[in-house]
Amino acid sequence: MSLTTESPQPRRSRQERRTRAGVVFLAVGLVLLLVLAFAPAPYVIRQPGPAFDALGTTELKDEDGEVVDEVDVIGIDGAETFDDDSGELSVMTVNISGNPEYHPSWFAIAAAWLTPEKDVMPMELYFPDGVSTEERTEQTTAMMTQSQGTAMAAALEHLGYDVEPSLTVVEVSPDGGAAGALEPGDVILEIDGRPVSDHASLTAEPLEERPTELLVFRDGEETAVTATPRAASNGEALLGILVEEGFDFPVDIDIELGDVGGPSAGLIFTLAIIDKLEEGDLTGGMHVAGTGTMSAEGGVGPIGGIRQKIYAAHEIGAEYFLAPEGNCAEALSASVSDELPVYAVATLDEALGVVDANASGGDLEDLRTCEDALQANVPQV
Structure with a gap:
C-alpha cells in the first residue's frame, strides 16, 4: 500500500498568499479609515474664543489683518467720564470652526468630542439651508449692533438719563x-x-x-x-x-469690538458704560467676566456657548462670572465651574448687586449662585 502526502511547498504557498491578502486588506482598510477621518463632516465645532476688556482698548485691523489703530472699546462724548476703575469687565466670546464652504474633518470632530471645552453642533444649527457664511456674518453683526443699542439704553436709563x-x-x-x-x-x-x-x-x-x-x-x-x-x-x-x-441718546456712545458678532455682550457693555459714566470703582479692582443679552428695560437673557465662556474666563484668571439665570445648568456643566464662582443674574440691578458686594467685600451669602438658582427651580415633593 502506498501513501501519498501533500508537498510542503504548496502548503507554504497558500499560507503566504493568505498572509499577503491579509496585509492588502489591512492596508486598504487603513487607507479607507484615513480617507474617512479626513473627509468633511456636517458639523461645526464650538470652542472658547478671545476675551475683551470692555474697560480697555481694542485693535482695529484692515482687510489684510494689519493693525491700523487702537481705540477704547467704549468711547463716550457729551458727558463727563471716569476712568478710575482698576479692574476688568471681560466680554467673553466663542469661535465656530466650520461653515458651508469649509466642513471640519471627522478626525477634527472626534478630537473635539473628546475635549471638554469644545462642543460639536450640527452644521444646520448655525447655517440653515440656504444661509451662506456671509449672510450669517451679516446676521450676527446686526445682533451685535442691536445689543449695543439696548446696552446703552439700559445703562443710561439706570443713570437717570431720558432715553x-x-x-x-x-x-x-x-x-x-x-x-x-x-x-x-x-x-x-x-x-x-x-x-x-x-x-x-x-x-x-x-x-x-x-x-x-x-x-x-x-x-x-x-x-x-x-x-x-x-x-x-x-x-x-x-x-x-x-x-x-x-x-x-442724550450721550454719544461708541462701542468697538472688531469683528465680534452676536448679542451676548449686552450685559458687560451695560456695566462698562455705567462704570465709565459713574464716579467710583465699580469692580473694586477685581477681574469680572460675564455674558448675557440685555434689554432696554434691564432684563438679562440667555445666550449660547456659556460652557466655552466659563472655561475661557477661568483660563484668563477671572475672579467670578455673571451668568444669565437661564444658562445656569449648562454653566455648571463646565468642569472648572467649581473653581470659579458663577452667579445667576436675571436683571441689571441683580448684576450690579453682585458686582457691588464683591467689590466692597460685603456679604456674599445673600447673592444667588447658579447652584442656588437651580435648586430653587427643583419641584418640591
Whole structure:
C-alpha cells in the first residue's frame, strides 16, 4: 500500500498568499479609515474664543489683518467720564470652526468630542439651508449692533438719563406705498398725527388705502411726507417699508469690538458704560467676566456657548462670572465651574448687586449662585 502526502511547498504557498491578502486588506482598510477621518463632516465645532476688556482698548485691523489703530472699546462724548476703575469687565466670546464652504474633518470632530471645552453642533444649527457664511456674518453683526443699542439704553436709563425710542426706515420697497415718499434713514415720528416710536406704536392702528401723512426726521430736520399704503396679499394695507427700532441718546456712545458678532455682550457693555459714566470703582479692582443679552428695560437673557465662556474666563484668571439665570445648568456643566464662582443674574440691578458686594467685600451669602438658582427651580415633593 502506498501513501501519498501533500508537498510542503504548496502548503507554504497558500499560507503566504493568505498572509499577503491579509496585509492588502489591512492596508486598504487603513487607507479607507484615513480617507474617512479626513473627509468633511456636517458639523461645526464650538470652542472658547478671545476675551475683551470692555474697560480697555481694542485693535482695529484692515482687510489684510494689519493693525491700523487702537481705540477704547467704549468711547463716550457729551458727558463727563471716569476712568478710575482698576479692574476688568471681560466680554467673553466663542469661535465656530466650520461653515458651508469649509466642513471640519471627522478626525477634527472626534478630537473635539473628546475635549471638554469644545462642543460639536450640527452644521444646520448655525447655517440653515440656504444661509451662506456671509449672510450669517451679516446676521450676527446686526445682533451685535442691536445689543449695543439696548446696552446703552439700559445703562443710561439706570443713570437717570431720558432715553427716547425711535423707529428708523432701513429699506423701502420700490413697489410699496411709501416709494418716493420715505427714504432709508428716515426716523418716523408721526403717522396721521399719531406719535410713533417703536413697532408696537407703528402697528397699534391699522393703515388704510388712502393718502397718509407722515412726519419724519430727515437730514437734521422734521419733514412732512404723504404716502398711500397698498393692500398686501392678505388684504392688509402696508407702507412697504422695513424698519429698525433704535434709541435717541442724550450721550454719544461708541462701542468697538472688531469683528465680534452676536448679542451676548449686552450685559458687560451695560456695566462698562455705567462704570465709565459713574464716579467710583465699580469692580473694586477685581477681574469680572460675564455674558448675557440685555434689554432696554434691564432684563438679562440667555445666550449660547456659556460652557466655552466659563472655561475661557477661568483660563484668563477671572475672579467670578455673571451668568444669565437661564444658562445656569449648562454653566455648571463646565468642569472648572467649581473653581470659579458663577452667579445667576436675571436683571441689571441683580448684576450690579453682585458686582457691588464683591467689590466692597460685603456679604456674599445673600447673592444667588447658579447652584442656588437651580435648586430653587427643583419641584418640591
